[in-house]
Amino acid sequence: MKSLIMLAVGMVAFDAVASDYPTTGMLYNQREDSSLTYTCALQQGQQRLRCEFIQTAVRKKAKTADLESKLADARKNYPGAAKEFSDPEGCNIVGAWLGMASGQVSIDAALARNPGIATDAAKFKESMIRLQEDAKANPGILDTLRALAGMCDHPSEQNYLKITRAEHDKDLRTCQVSSNPFTQEFVWVSDFGNGGAWVVSSQPEGSCGVVQLSRFEKDRSDPSGLFWQYIARKAATNPSGTVLPGLSCSAVDQDEYVYDWKKTRSDHLQCEFVEFSPI
Template structure:
């Protein structure tokens, strides 16, 4: 197994202690809108380096190219959806939601007529008032409600697809924020590049035999010698395998992603909505 790892690195890890190592800091992904904070300490008689990371990322919930796939899926679901929209009770509920959101129907009156609409009336009213305020500032937040109401009035395929398009339009303006902790252990590889690097100590995992090849390398442009870059990379040692039916291990992303200490990102992502995501 160690021979395989060495082959992937194209070198052999040295047992000699590095002159120094990364300790703590914050780095910025140069290809994507994400950052890493890290804290590292030497382990096992100063032969290994253990680092705790927190990765924070911001990404768009949807891309423009996703729409056709979503519409295709909606067309398949349309026959079953028609049955749901033929239920007067459900459609009355949609009408009540839209009426409250636009302020055309009193929230208190709607709750009296439809007590099942909320398990906690006070919290529901608080949330609906907030939705009313958002709708005044940005009427597009009600586009999905309007599309649902149109489907109730006229349950055509065209109106059903408008629900999907309204949801997609909102997702294009929605940014997802995630924060994920992870830990890695590194060994010093003296002949990596021109000045050596701390490289992740990893074993192949899963059906694809994925090996982590990420590394810390010193920023050679920094004359103080204090700053490090982190380069995230992985490799599939079994590219002929499959992750899931129809998904080959050869599709595993094996590109390099550079996190640099001095080059932060400030992209204009046009986020009207924010969602917190677990991944």
């Protein structure tokens, strides 16, 4: 009965029997929308534990608070952008895209008026049909095209900022999905915490001297002894150094992130668009 309940609420871990080290399983980040799958095996006469991980994460592409900084950048870039929008040929293409996406201009008519808009007419028509379908489901696509066309018709800083606002609005409804494989080796530290832990074996790396301090610990709240938690953490041993010009090593994220076998998060991210991200 317990296993059926766990399946129903998404709390399944793969470790089948209690052991002195994690073997295989899936864990959920308790602060962010990400998960870890892992497979571990003892190495070198059972003195070290080698684990293969895949981290999968889902995050919003933008935050509401990002808009002001984006608008500030757009104001700085406006003089150069105004020159680009003075190109009649480019603006004709923007108008053609808006007409086709909104259905106000047929794809064939747009191709006839703008023969240089596509090198392969058949593939272009297929992509435009998909764009029309997407625009019906997500009107925000048309908002960006209308903002571009508005800048072409009446170049001004105000109209240029409308493009930034339209793009930001779409980014607020876009979620990025990433998958990151990595490997870590652990050593058993018996006097860590209340019952010992498998702690990452790590050397300082980079100009910040970043050391990995992540660890596996038994879930003390689970009387069966079946389940493990993974606590991700790193530390900068050279906080006075710099990662990049203007970015101090003291800014390196050194918080702890607990990955638990219990899936306690269920965020409603409201994703209308999905992008796959390398990180």
